[in-house]
Amino acid sequence: MQKIVIIGAGNMGGAMIKGFLRKTNGALTITAKTKQTLDTFVGKYPTITVDLDNAHAVRGADMVILAVKPWFIEPVIAEILPNLNDACLVSVAANVRHERIDVYAMPNIAAEIGESMTFIEETPKTDCIEKAMAFFETLGEVQVVPERQMGAGMMMAGCGIAYVMRYIRAMMEGGVEMGLYPRQAQEIAMQTMRGAVELLAHTGDHPEAAIDKVTTPGGVTIKGLNELDHAGFNSAVIRSLKAGLK
Ligand SMILES: NC(=O)c1ccc[n+]([C@@H]2O[C@H](COP(=O)([O-])OP(=O)(O)OC[C@H]3O[C@@H](n4cnc5c(N)ncnc54)[C@H](OP(=O)(O)O)[C@@H]3O)[C@@H](O)[C@H]2O)c1
Structure with missing residues (x-):
């Protein structure tokens, strides 16, 4: 089974977590800044693992999805990089670019009920695109588009x-x-x-x-x-x- 990690469990991360687990009984590891946020998921979803340590959480991951505010992307990547190995790194942060990010995705909060309209930016990294598509398709409709259409999406x-x-x-x-x-x-x-x-x-x-x-x-x-x-x-x-x- 694939190890999927979601870093950030707020509005968007939380919607993705709930949407994914509504559709599948796949395992998810989730992190947040505070225990208080993680506690809202504990007990409700048996296949969830929670972790307050991002670097620890991403160990052995196949795909890591960044769902923190744009200004936290850089420090969070620096924190997880030593343990990231060849995991696909996906970001849903609006308007933030980083050389280590493999896939840019833009879902919306209707992901929570499986009705997101998600855009994934085309990239030659087909393995990561496939992994990202498989995940976001559990959350609603997905379109893979060229970079120039990501803003419109x-x-x-x-x-x-x-x-x-x-x-x-x-x-x-x-x-x-x-x-x-x-x-x-x-x-x-x-x-x-x-x-x-x-x-x-x-x-x-x-x-x-x-x-x-x-x-x-x-x-x-x-x-x-x-x-x-x-x-x-x-x-x-x-x-x-x-x-x-x-
Ligand atoms: N909201 C949307 O409709 C939407 C749509 C598409 C894309 N996005 C993108 O999604 C990202 C998150 O937005 P949001 O609205 O979900 O923000 P949010 O509600 O503030 O959630 C951010 C989450 O990140 C966690 N966090 C902060 N620092 C962290 C760290 N160092 N390590 C791990 N987790 C950390 C927070 O933890 P605590 O809860 O413990 O503070 C919180 O759970 C943004 O980059 C945004 O551009 C949002």
Whole structure:
């Protein structure tokens, strides 16, 4: 059995740990800065080994995944390097490059429920790509893309999930203003979003073709759509996606 180590068990590391163990009963070694974080996993997952010592944790590893904040990547690599040997080193840290990292991956927090959209950067290190793919495929959809597309992937999926949630919240605020309870408005917004996604996935339609089916000439939907345009909705979405690119 492969030894997989995840360094960092916060928002992203935690989502990967939970997603992986939801789908498989594979073994995982996880580390964090504090015992308090590791304790939240102990007892819940029988195949987990926890360790506060990164250098010790990576001994004999086949793949090590770095899920610490970008500014900790350099010191953590320095710490584990003596014991890393030929383990594949994967990083999910946004916008950080390091010569020892074999694979750059960009998942999102829906990994926790097996619904991540993960980007893996192409590299000639096929052995490490295969190992990374096998892992990230347990967490949702995976696309292997050239370096030039990693930024777009990061913004659309890694960050984009937050923008989608902001849209849901905006819908809720509109719903509450029109007289709904917040929880009720959230249910409606989520089911409407789910319906839109499933419909496009099922029909293969372009969004605009589906929109045409909703818009009666002179009706209420087109009034709202035009209001979105007047307020610069498309432009705001595009600008939000481009804002984090270097
Ligand atoms: N959040 C996202 O949606 C997302 C999406 C894609 C990529 N990423 C990337 O994922 C990385 C982590 O982000 P995050 O949001 O998960 O951060 P986070 O919630 O702050 O989690 C960071 C984790 O790293 C641990 N840690 C800190 N120093 C450590 C060390 N020296 N050794 C071992 N573990 C250490 C922390 O331990 P304690 O809990 O004990 O403090 C914590 O569990 C970032 O590089 C980010 O760019 C995040």
